[in-house]
Amino acid sequence: MTNNANSVNIESASHGKARYHHGDLRAAVIEAGLELLKIRGVDELSLREIARTVGVSAPAVYRHFPDKQALLSALAREGLRQLAEAQRLAAEKSFAEVGRAYVRFALANPALYRLAFAAMPDEFQPDGAAYEGSSAWLLRKGVAEMLPANATPEKHHAAAIHYWSLVHGLSMLMLDGQVDPDDDLINQVVGETIG
């Protein structure tokens, strides 16, 4: 299921409770946090429940994270990584696919997606160390390729924000239940601007 480098010694016992055995508790905590975000809203996610899920006492978490906020940042970081990865995969087909992949990722990971934007670490800001290769960066690059060669930097900026607003807005409206999460509609809305 989770196939990234963070996989760790978690044993799903028959009664369904994950148990921590030894090894990298930090990674196990993050993995459990991601897992819980599939069934819990961001507000309902507690450090204690994550510890419980891992099979470890709550204070143990403090050996690896200074406080809850740091844990949430780590989860947001991982969410942003996964989102960017989904975009990269889609980009191999076409840029229009990227927008669709973006919205689909949000729909598939509501709480994680929300957390990523509510608690986005500073390093993902345009001047931050993680900006290059990030979700926002990929969108900006893709949009830039659609613009005429003589487009001004202002135009580039506005177009990038425009497209980001579009996919982010559609994602949020669908997540909040304002708009039916219909696949055809996603295609129409996201595909309208960019073929």
Add this chain to the structure above:
Amino acid sequence: MTNNANSVNIESASHGKARYHHGDLRAAVIEAGLELLKIRGVDELSLREIARTVGVSAPAVYRHFPDKQALLSALAREGLRQLAEAQRLAAEKSFAEVGRAYVRFALANPALYRLAFAAMPDEFQPDGAAYEGSSAWLLRKGVAEMLPANATPEKHHAAAIHYWSLVHGLSMLMLDGQVDPDDDLINQVVGETIG
């Protein structure tokens, strides 16, 4: 400051604490809730603090709202009313102004705007009693006027959602600190699609 029909017997004493005197406690609670949303996030807003602000015991609130959720719904309702009102005012100038007014309202009322979308009452859904005249309805109508006469219903739908996504997305990105809340940028992004 607040100039709607909900104004009520609140006395702002010199020490800054509002006191409830008699009259419509329901309206006073809503007014205090709106006031607190200017300085508190949605998550930080508690029924007890609202009661404290009004100068009334917490259980008194239960005479007027079955539970906290109902209170939040009432606040969301009022936020949506104000947003629609801002759009109507802007619509007197041009439709492009509506989009700008929309984003500006979000920026001026971050918590209230978030609450409106996180806790939008059912009546504001397209088949609900409050849909006509609502923010979403106004956007849809404005967009419809920009479309060619022979546009299909599907096209109308997609265009409406498209524009809503754009302004909502830009609002959220700015509220979440992902995009600088720059007025020129708002004009460029919102004005790009619709002159």
Add this chain to the structure above:
DNA sequence: TGTACATCAGTGAACGCGCGTTCACTGATGTAC
């Protein structure tokens, strides 16, 4: 190979916190006769 010691990841108990909500009550207001 054996012993003394430092390190440090994890434990269980406890802290204070503010929350939403329930309860039995009080006391003002209005109505019936």
Add this chain to the structure above:
DNA sequence: TGTACATCAGTGAACGCGCGTTCACTGATGTAC
């Protein structure tokens, strides 16, 4: 006009809750000699 009574908005005390975080601790692991 006066009295008995019902209504009901608001009170203060209390409930149980799970939370984030701190604390003094234990016990396994590895290293120095």
